[in-house]
Amino acid sequence: MTVLRQPTRAGVRDAAAKVAAILPPTPVFVREINGVDIVLKAESLQPIGAFKVRGAWHRLTALDDEARRRGVVAFSSGNHAQGIAWAARRLGIAATIVMPADAPRAKRESTLALGAEVVDYDRATQSREAIAARLAEARGATLVPSFDDPWVIEGQGSAGIEAARQVDALGLGAVRRVVVPCGGGGLAAGVALALPEAAITVVEPEGWDDMRRSLEASWIEPVGANPPPTACDSLQTKEVSPLTFDVLSRRDATGVAVSERAVREAQRWAAAQLRLVVEPGGAVALAALLTGQVAAEPGTLAILSGGNVDAAAYAAVLAGERLAVAAAHESAEPV
Missing domain, CATH: 3.40.50.1100 (Rossmann fold)
Structure with missing residues (x-):
């Protein structure tokens, strides 16, 4: 059955009330990145280990x-x-x-x-x-569906409502930019509805950056043939949906793509600086800030979207080893 309903900010507010009734807010951390205090929201600490x-x-x-x-x-x-x-x-x-x-x-x-x-x-x-x-x-x-559904988009947007309240309570002012991991765009679209005054930057793995290319082209661009392997299993969406694309394009969202190396470095940074386990797909927004692909500016919020890792792969990341899944399309330079 075709769903004619569109996601709305009112729906996001309703979702936020529903979520607040059953779950405590996930914590936010303030850490300096490239000389600027950045707010990091740990959705990796949800009961299932992710914002979903x-x-x-x-x-x-x-x-x-x-x-x-x-x-x-x-x-x-x-x-x-x-x-x-x-x-x-x-x-x-x-x-x-x-x-x-x-x-x-x-x-x-x-x-x-x-x-x-x-x-x-x-x-x-x-x-x-x-x-x-x-x-x-x-x-x-x-x-x-995981993102092509108005209720799902609204539900994910509750993270934005929650984060804005936390940032305000810390006396940090308004959220001016949100840096969001993006697969199909459900979280990014929901947050865009939740925080209409904030700029939205989506982050994807290299070769899987179809939302970035779609936003730049002003129409939906699927992932190309034979995309590279990536450790970011949660972001392997071959084509975004009209629902998420429409919300993000109307908000003039922008996008960047990060390397597998940058993702691993972000995972290690989160472990060392936050004492958090963050999965590859959940670390891409942090990776974009650490590499400077997204400028660290006051009022920036980055979402750590998930923490469900494969134990052996995560141990290799912490040990500074390069994973086989990423090695196929990286240079031989040391990590």
Whole structure:
């Protein structure tokens, strides 16, 4: 069924109230980056380790009783999967998640532990959207995309409402710019609705920067053929949605792409300076600030969007080792 509803700032405020009723605010940290105090919001400390619980909760609580009885189907490499599974268990809704067979083990195991059914697919040869749509139709279930959904976008935007209140409480004034990790753009679009006076900069891994290119072109540009491997599994979206693109383009959002090396360095910085575990996709906004690709300016908020890491890969990052997934398209220079 085509959803005609559009995400709104009023919807973001409603989502923020819903989320505040069940979850404490995730903390913010103020740290100096390139000589400027920057606010960092640790969405990695959500119960499922990522901001996705926000959109999942807002979406599933909007379902009527009949829809809840029929269950939900979602597709995700892991964080949206866990958010849907968490919300579904709390609401007594059956959840089925279509996940890539190569999804990080920690994300898969967490999704299963939360009671969801997991259906594998090959991300190189199969369409997760098509598989999920078939399952939803066969079961009469509600399909819950990870970003192409107005309620999901509004739910993610609750992070912006929450952060603005925290920044104000610290006496730091208004948020002037938000630097946001971007896969499909649900978080970035939600925050853009939440903070209409702030500039929005989306950050993606190199080769997967379709939102950046789309914003520059003024129309949707998919990821090119044979994109490079990336450790940022949560940001491997091959084409953004009209919903998220429309919100961000109307806000004149801009974008940058960061290297795998910069992402690893940001993960190590977060561990050393914040004592936080941040996954590759969750560290890209921080990476953009540390490298100077986004200028560090007063009033800047960066979101650390997730902390669900593969233990072995994360240990290698902390040890300063270059991961095989990134080595294929980097120079041989030492990290």
